[in-house]
Amino acid sequence: xxxxxxxxxxxxxxxxxxxxxxxxxxxxxxxxxxxxxxxxxxxxxxxxxxxxxxxxxxxxxxxxxxxxxxxxxxxxxxxxxxxxxxxxxxxxxxxxxxxxxxxxxxxxxxxxxxxxxxxxxxxxxxxxxxxxxxxxxxxxxxxxxxxxxxxxxxxxxxxxxxxxxxxxxxxxxxxxxxxxxxxxxxxxxxxxxxxxxxxxxxxxxxxxxxxxxxxxxxx
Amino acid sequence: xxxxxxxxxxxxxxxxxxxxxxxxxxxxxxxxxxxxxxxxxxxxxxxxxxxxxxxxxxxxxxxxxxxxxxxxxxxxxxxxxxxxxxxxxxxxxxxxxxxxxxxxxxxxxxxxxxxxxxxxxxxxxxxxxxxxxxxxxxxxxxxxxxxxxxxxxxxxxxxxxxxxxxxxxxxxxxxxxxxxxxxxxxxxxxxxxxxxxxxxxxxxxxxxxxxxxxxxxxx
DNA sequence: CCTTTTGCGTACCGTACGGTACGGTTCTGC
DNA sequence: GCAGAACCGTACCGTACGGTACGCAAAAGG
Numbered sequence: 001x002x003x004x005x006x007x008x009x010x011x012x013x014x015x016x017x018x019x020x021x022x023x024x025x026x027x028x029x030x031x032x033x034x035x036x037x038x039x040x041x042x043x044x045x046x047x048x049x050x051x052x053x054x055x056x057x058x059x060x061x062x063x064x065x066x067x068x069x070x071x072x073x074x075x076x077x078x079x080x081x082x083x084x085x086x087x088x089x090x091x092x093x094x095x096x097x098x099x100x101x102x103x104x105x106x107x108x109x110x111x112x113x114x115x116x117x118x119x120x121x122x123x124x125x126x127x128x129x130x131x132x133x134x135x136x137x138x139x140x141x142x143x144x145x146x147x148x149x150x151x152x153x154x155x156x157x158x159x160x161x162x163x164x165x166x167x168x169x170x171x172x173x174x175x176x177x178x179x180x181x182x183x184x185x186x187x188x189x190x191x192x193x194x195x196x197x198x199x200x201x202x203x204x205x206x207x208x209x210x211x212x213x214x215x216x217x218x219x
Numbered sequence: 220x221x222x223x224x225x226x227x228x229x230x231x232x233x234x235x236x237x238x239x240x241x242x243x244x245x246x247x248x249x250x251x252x253x254x255x256x257x258x259x260x261x262x263x264x265x266x267x268x269x270x271x272x273x274x275x276x277x278x279x280x281x282x283x284x285x286x287x288x289x290x291x292x293x294x295x296x297x298x299x300x301x302x303x304x305x306x307x308x309x310x311x312x313x314x315x316x317x318x319x320x321x322x323x324x325x326x327x328x329x330x331x332x333x334x335x336x337x338x339x340x341x342x343x344x345x346x347x348x349x350x351x352x353x354x355x356x357x358x359x360x361x362x363x364x365x366x367x368x369x370x371x372x373x374x375x376x377x378x379x380x381x382x383x384x385x386x387x388x389x390x391x392x393x394x395x396x397x398x399x400x401x402x403x404x405x406x407x408x409x410x411x412x413x414x415x416x417x418x419x420x421x422x423x424x425x426x427x428x429x430x431x432x433x434x435x436x437x438x
Numbered sequence: 439c440c441t442t443t444t445g446c447g448t449a450c451c452g453t454a455c456g457g458t459a460c461g462g463t464t465c466t467g468c
Numbered sequence: 469g470c471a472g473a474a475c476c477g478t479a480c481c482g483t484a485c486g487g488t489a490c491g492c493a494a495a496a497g498g
Contacts, residue, residue, distance in 0.1 A: 014475095030338025036456060046476045051457065109338065111395070116335025118400040119249025119328065126399030165417060168391035172383045176330070176394050180345030181337040198384065202417055233445095255486060265446045270487070 010070075011063065015053055018043040019067040022060065027109045031116060036060075061113065062128055068106055069132035074140045082151040084206050088196060090144055095170045095192035098137060102175050103184040107133070111179055141166065154203050162203055169195040229289075230282065234272055237262040238286040241279065246328045250335060255279075280332065281347055287325055288351035293359045301370040303425050307415060309363055314389045314411035317356060321394050322403040326352070331398055360385065373422050381422055388414040 011019065021043040026034045036057065040047045054060040074097075080086065101107055110133070114125040141163055148154035156162040170192065178184055185191055201208045230238065240262040245253045255276065259266045273279040299305065320326055329352070333344040360382055367373035375381040389411065397403055404410055420427045 031335065032339075035454085037454090040477090044476080046478085047457075048459085048477095049475060052475090057456070111399075112334050112338060115331050115395075115398045116250065118398065119331060120251075123400060126401070130396065130399055130401070161413070164391045165388065168387035168389075168414075169384065170387075171392065172387035173390065173394070175392070176334075176398075177349065179334045179337065179395075179398075180330075180349055181342060182345070182349070194380070195387075198421055202420055254484085256484090259447090263446080265448090266487075267447095267489085268445055271445085276486070 011067065016067060018045055019064055022064050023068060023106055026113060027105045031113050061125055065110060065128050065132055068110060072136060074136045082147055082153060084153055087148050087153050088200065091196045091199065092192045094141055094144060095195055096188050098170055099188040099191060101137065102171065103178060108178060153205055155205050156203050165202060166199045169198050230286065235286060237264055238283055241283050242287065242325055245332060246324045250332050280344055284329060284347050284351055287329060291355060293355045301366055301372060303372055306367045306372050307419065310415040310418065311411045313360055313363060314414055315407050317389055318407040318411060320356065321390065322397060327397060372424055374424050375422050384421060385418045388417050
């Protein structure tokens with residue numbers, strides 16, 4: 001067992017197919033639909049193999065999280081020079097991607113699963129989900145924010161706090177609402193626009209037009 | 220059965236005591252610890268009584284939410300004239316209260332319960348929790364924000380959007396993180412300060428000192 | 439005083455889960 | 469071609485849950 005750098009356990013293709021079925025069951029029917037017998041039936045494998053591969057049920061859940069995290073890769077092309085417009089575009093793209101990811105079926109199902117399991121102490125699922133699922137998108141945003149500061153387009157003391165501000169402006173309580181079963185937004189792009197405009201008002205160095213802040217036509 | 224105005228079912232004292240025990244079990248051991256047998260044993264009542272009072276398990280959960288919501292009452296003293304400083308104080312008090320409520324044991328446990336149950340269709344728990352648990356605090360904030368606008372201290376198009384902005388600035392992703400098992404903030408008051416400062420920068424009519432925005436010492 | 443209601447404690451039932459064991463089959467390495 | 473591993477399908481076990489039924493004590497009501 002190596003250090004915790006970037007060693008994905010990387011399951012076999014067969015195991016990945018099984019994990020895919022597991023995710024499907026979880027998305028379709030929630031935690032109660034994800035039983036060992038049901039998964040074995042759906043994936044055409046034996047329960048014995050499940051226990052051999054993943055240890056026990058919690059190991060299976062952890063493997064599902066790792067498997068899903070491995071699928072979501074975020075590109076990091078940060079070569080170009082930043083202008084104010086470019087920064088805004090990238091921030092809005094990030095915001096849209098964030099909203100899309102959070103509203104995804106699999107993401108919601110896994111978060112519900114981990115949250116439902118987060119009461120008793122020995123539940124590493126929550127931590128696992130935060131680390132694996134969030135690290136990618138966090139790093140992308142932090143890189144973008146840092147770049148904006150180095151380019152003189154953003155100002156802040158604490159990059160972490162600035163990122164949390166951006167996150168809050170973009171997501172607000174939408175994530176929890178969706179986790180509780182409410183439908184998502186009708187227009188992610190509009191929400192992204194307004195959130196980024198507010199963020200630039202707070203942390204941008206250039207005067208903002210404040211158009212998208214609240215002085216536009218109907219809601 | 221009347222209209223859905225404000226008619227709490229209002230359980231008997233005995234039933235309230237049972238619901239209190241149910242909440243205790245839920246907080247201590249999560250959903251899996253809240254079994255009918257366990258509750259009957261803990262509350263010194265019979266399973267038959269449980270089913271007679273609450274119908275079935277979901278009815279019990281709904282009753283728990285209603286019972287908890289009935290305990291959290293928010294005061295609405297809105298007589299005094301608002302000044303800028305007073306508005307800021309009230310906003311910060313609201314933010315601190317919001318953070319405190321969200322971080323509460325019972326709130327977290329009930330949210331985890333409803334979220335874990337929110338996958339399959341027939342789960343009214345999520346909606347119930349949002350309506351009962353959120354309505355009080357939402358109305359308090361909306362009243363405050365409206366008052367601020369009427370006093371000429373705030374400007375915005377859409378009070379709802381402005382409230383969501385405030386909520387996002389205060390809470391960010393903290394709620395989800397706590398639901399996943401992370402510990403809460405060390406200093407709610409500081410977070411409330413910074414969030415309200417940012418909110419006033421966005422929607423206040425007076426120049427903000429920007430002191431608490433990010434140019435202060437330490438993280 | 440007697441009757442009716444309410445509710446406690448316990449036992450019970452059907453079901454479904456997590457986890458294990460076993461026989462038979464396919465795949466793999468030599 | 470053959471031995472051994474991997475694996476599938478199924479059966480099995482213990483347990484624990486949701487929900488129901490029953491017997492009996494205590495309170496409510498007349």
